[in-house]
Amino acid sequence: MPRPGVARRLHRGGGAGWIGWLLAVLIVPVALSGTLLAVWPAVERVAYPTRFAATGAIDPDACVTALHAGAAPDRRIVAMEHGAGVLRFTTRGADGADRLFACTARGAGVSVADATHGAEAWVRRVHAALAVPWVGRGLVAAAGLALIGLALSGLALWGVAVFRGSDGWAWHRWLGLAAALPVLAMAASGLPLLWRGAAADGGAAPLAHPAQPLRIVEAHALALTSGTVARVAWPTRRSPDWLVTIAAGTARQVKVADDTGGALAAVARSDGGGTGEGVAASLHGVRGTGWWRRMLLALTGLAVVVLVATGSGRRTIHTRKPSG
Structure with a gap:
């Protein structure tokens, strides 16, 4: 007969009800923010209806020109992501601090606005570090490890x-069974992504003014593989190639040489092919995620919230219940 003693003590926080609520305080914000990010394109349609009133595609090169004209001279573009009715640019200054900019259509032109303190940026900060400076990433890592322990x-x-x-x-057990594998995948893949950021490219600075325009880069990437462009990473001094992520079921990446504009190679996995970080990013649904995966991610996040909240409540009732 199986002996559940160790598993039960681990699942119930050693019998202390307060541990369950402490874990809930850490886990629930991460799960809810992840759910929001998974369905953010739908949230944008409700929150920013004017973005979808404009006709025609947004010219990415016009966005780059407008961004350079309005941003500080030392600020360089790290990457651009295609959103619903918006292009999002991650930029980095000489001090290493990142700022986000959103480019939307306005009449016959484009409009660029600082989105560093916008709703999406705040949700991303909560998901990555609970919006807490210095120790936030460590708290999220603790939440991820706790989720792995709870799932197992x-x-x-x-x-x-x-x-x-x-x-x-x-119902609690069957919901936990259904969510266990997605939760394990999300928690295990999220841990290595906590420290990617500037270290992902070894600190190499993006080129201030690459030779190829974005339109050419995207066109050459799409000539090599079918799908839609989800993200474009700028060439750097260390690696003078554009890295274009294509959403087509499984996210693919295409390298485009900045000197010639020619597509060099395509790899099946996003963010670096078979590298550990690449597999983690693919599992976590960071980029190039289709709607079916977004729904799975959102349902996983909601399941975590329900399981943690009800489990913490049950642990509290269990610890207060008199023995015998």
């Missing part, structure tokens, strides 16, 4: 319950 111990307890024929809190 929950699976063990589910097996024990099935073996013994117990039906108490069956």
Whole structure:
């Protein structure tokens, strides 16, 4: 007969109800913010309806020109992401600090606005560091490790319950079973992504004025593989190639040489092919994610919130219940 003692103590925080609520304070904001990011294109349609009133595609090169005209001279573009009715640019200054800019259509031209303190940027900060400076990433890492422990111990307890024929809190166990693998994938893949940022390219500075315009880069990338452009990473002094992420079921990346504009190679996985970070980014749904995966990510986040909240409540009731 299975012995659930260790798994039960791990799943119940050693029997202390306050541990469950402490974990809930860490886990729930990360899960809710992840859910919001997964469905953000739909949120944008509701929150920013004027973005979708404009006709025609946004000219990315016009956005780059407008951004350079309005930003500080030392600020360089790191990457551009295609959103619903908006192009998002990540820029980096000489001090290493990143700022986000959103480019939208306005009449026959474009409009660029600082989005560093916008709603999406705030949700991203919550998801990456609970919007807490210095120690935030460590807190999110602790939440991720706790989720892994809860998922594994929950699976063990589910097996024990099935073996013994117990039906108490069956809905909690079955919801946990359905969400266990997605939760493990999200938590395990999110941990290595916490420290990517500037270290992802080894600190190499993006080129201030690459030779190729964005239109040419995207066209050459799409000539090599079908799909839609999800993200374009700027060439750097260390790697003078554009890196174009194509959303086509499984996200692909195409390298485009900045000197010639020719597409060099395409790889099946996003963010670096078979590298550890690339696999993590692909699992976590960072870029080039289709709607079916966005819905799966959103449902996983909601399941985590329900499981953590109800589990914490049950632990509190269990610890207060008199023995005997």
